[in-house]
Amino acid sequence: MEWYEELDFDENPLKNETKFVGNEEALKEAYYSIISGNVLVIESPEGSGKTKILKEVIRKFGGYGRVAYVSAKALDRELNIEHILIKKNGILGMLFKKDPKNMILLLDDVEYLNAKNIERIKYYYDSNHLRAVIITTRSFEKLNLTESMKQRIRKVISLYPVSEFEAVQIFRDKMGETILSDRIIKVVYQLSNKNIQKFLNNCEQVCKAYVGNKNLTEDDVRKIFERGVK
Amino acid sequence: MNTVWFRELGFHNNPFSIKPAAFHDQVIGFDKIVDEISYGILNNKIVLVEGDYGNGKSSILKRLLNDFGGKKQVIYYSCNRMDAHLNVKMLLNGRYGFLGQLFDMKPKDMILLLDEAQELRGKDYERLYSYYQEGYIKSIVLVGKGIKKSEIVSGFKNHTEEVGMHKMNEDLALQVIKRRVGELPLLPDIVVRKIYQRSDNNVRIMLKTCEEVCKKAVETGRKRVTEDFLKQFFQEKDAPVAVDKKVELEKPKPEVKKEEVKVEEKKVAHKTVIIDRRQEKKEEAKVEEKPKAEVKKEEQKKEEHKVEEDKNAKGGPKVYRPDDYKMLKGSAEELLNKQTDEIFGDEQYY
Numbered sequence: 356m357e358w359y360e361e362l363d364f365d366e367n368p369l370k371n372e373t374k375f376v377g378n379e380e381a382l383k384e385a386y387y388s389i390i391s392g393n394v395l396v397i398e399s400p401e402g403s404g405k406t407k408i409l410k411e412v413i414r415k416f417g418g419y420g421r422v423a424y425v426s427a428k429a430l431d432r433e434l435n436i437e438h439i440l441i442k443k444n445g446i447l448g449m450l451f452k453k454d455p456k457n458m459i460l461l462l463d464d465v466e467y468l469n470a471k472n473i474e475r476i477k478y479y480y481d482s483n484h485l486r487a488v489i490i491t492t493r494s495f496e497k498l499n500l501t502e503s504m505k506q507r508i509r510k511v512i513s514l515y516p517v518s519e520f521e522a523v524q525i526f527r528d529k530m531g532e533t534i535l536s537d538r539i540i541k542v543v544y545q546l547s548n549k550n551i552q553k554f555l556n557n558c559e560q561v562c563k564a565y566v567g568n569k570n571l572t573e574d575d576v577r578k579i580f581e582r583g584v585k
Numbered sequence: 586m587n588t589v590w591f592r593e594l595g596f597h598n599n600p601f602s603i604k605p606a607a608f609h610d611q612v613i614g615f616d617k618i619v620d621e622i623s624y625g626i627l628n629n630k631i632v633l634v635e636g637d638y639g640n641g642k643s644s645i646l647k648r649l650l651n652d653f654g655g656k657k658q659v660i661y662y663s664c665n666r667m668d669a670h671l672n673v674k675m676l677l678n679g680r681y682g683f684l685g686q687l688f689d690m691k692p693k694d695m696i697l698l699l700d701e702a703q704e705l706r707g708k709d710y711e712r713l714y715s716y717y718q719e720g721y722i723k724s725i726v727l728v729g730k731g732i733k734k735s736e737i738v739s740g741f742k743n744h745t746e747e748v749g750m751h752k753m754n755e756d757l758a759l760q761v762i763k764r765r766v767g768e769l770p771l772l773p774d775i776v777v778r779k780i781y782q783r784s785d786n787n788v789r790i791m792l793k794t795c796e797e798v799c800k801k802a803v804e805t806g807r808k809r810v811t812e813d814f815l816k817q818f819f820q821e822k823d824a825p826v827a828v829d830k831k832v833e834l835e836k837p838k839p840e841v842k843k844e845e846v847k848v849e850e851k852k853v854a855h856k857t858v859i860i861d862r863r864q865e866k867k868e869e870a871k872v873e874e875k876p877k878a879e880v881k882k883e884e885q886k887k888e889e890h891k892v893e894e895d896k897n898a899k900g901g902p903k904v905y906r907p908d909d910y911k912m913l914k915g916s917a918e919e920l921l922n923k924q925t926d927e928i929f930g931d932e933q934y935y
Binding site for chain 2: 471502
């Protein structure tokens with residue numbers, strides 16, 4: 356029996372998609388840049404919710420076959436954005452070289468863009484095949500953008516880490532009000548270096564302990580972490 | 586996020602889009618250059634156009650497309666799309682579509698417009714030259730920044746003609762904005778000129794800053810961008826970007842507060858005291874949420890004050906107190922007895 360079944364959940368609640376919490380300003384910027392047709396770069400360290408923003412964007416604008424989401428993690432070294440865009444119209448489109456219009460390109464977690472791809476993005480953006488582009492990256496300088504591409508970028512925004520209060524909110528959205536006290540959640544969030552992905556993984560560990568012992572204290576949680584470190 | 590600033594102003598799309606020739610095929614301000622280029626095209630020459638980023642190179646090509654297009658005689662190609670080298674044959678075959686590729690049909694006397702020509706190498710020039718000599722290509726326009734002239738084939742050199750781009754002056758930049766937004770009360774001419782001066786005489790950067798300024802102005806509920814507002818905007822922009830959430834949130838508040846103070850001053854002038862503190866707070870909250878609705882509310886308030894003044898003039902204390910229900914009662918009866926025209930001046934409503 357899995358730990359979440361004992362807590363009356365059918366599936367792992369920590370892996371459910373829930374409401375977007377924290378960084379609302381950045382989400383607004385993302386929505387705005389798509390509506391107005393701009394290039395936006397989101398720069399932030401790991402686990403601060405870059406992908407979550409893109410997912411929200413897909414949820415809002417997706418459904419008409421207009422959003423192209425490319426995760427650089429899942430790609431080989433060679434990425435050809437042209438292929439991705441042409442594929443949209445299927446085989447017939449590829450035969451007649453029909454270019455789609457008004458697409459939205461989301462590039463997730465790009466570490467390095469080679470010059471060819473930058474030029475391609477530039478061309479498609481200029482010729483209005485791409486309506487808007489959002490690029491998320493860990494560091495903007497490593498992207499190696501050319502001067503003419505930099506001119507086209509409207510804004511480079513960086514995300515700030517989620518506050519403790521918001522971390523509690525995220526946890527409550529997923530798990531409900533009764534499990535674990537706010538204080539323990541805050542401790543878990545501090546111990547996971549303000550990284551949301553790590554925080555959720557650690558929460559799973561703590562919840563497992565909670566199933567065995569309903570009266571968890573802070574010290575218990577700290578012990579769990581010490582074990583995890585070892 | 587239901588309303589975006591340009592939707593509120595009545596545009597469906599972003600009027601300051603930085604895509605080249607995004608809205609109008611007619612491009613302003615390059616008459617001389619376009620004349621020179623067209624002259625070169627008609628004389629079967631190779632025209633080199635060089636210019637800095639964001640000065641309208643691609644826009645010029647769009648305009649040329651418009652001038653010479655229509656007879657299936659022009660090919661526009663952006664060289665940053667090519668893989669290893671330029672495939673001129675494919676470009677020429679493309680005129681007859683799918684069949685052209687099958688039967689290898691090639692048109693004669695084509696005009697080739699090549700954007701981003703700095704990507705071209707020596708081999709590409711050789712290939713272009715051979716097609717040029719055979720008469721398939723009538724003339725070529727090469728546009729880009731930093732075109733490698735040393736790699737151009739010597740055979741071409743007798744036919745080349747160089748055209749330099751100059752920067753736009755302020756009046757033309759103003760016209761560009763006028764073309765896009767028309768006579769917008771939000772953006773006076775002086776402000777546009779100032780923005781253009783601040784953006785290194787670069788049209789693209791100007792469009793970007795215009796967008797930011799308008800966005801901020803609409804979001805803070807302004808009807809007109811003043812020079813002070815612009816100064817403040819540039820100060821914030823030049824200052825190192827503060828990532829803190831608090832700083833970002835606190836900035837817009839003081840402006841709103843100033844306006845509120847003004848509203849309160851008006852109330853004092855009317856010699857009336859506001860009764861219900863709770864209502865006032867609610868209204869303040871609303872004002873903070875939707876600064877746009879503020880103006881209407883102010884008007885409404887003025888009307889209310891006038892009505893109250895009428896009441897005060899008909900006897901009773903000058904200060905309006907909620908506890909004095911007698912006064913309320915009496916005045917209500919008086920009001921009921923009179924006709925509506927006497928109570929409300931017609932001018933307020935018509």
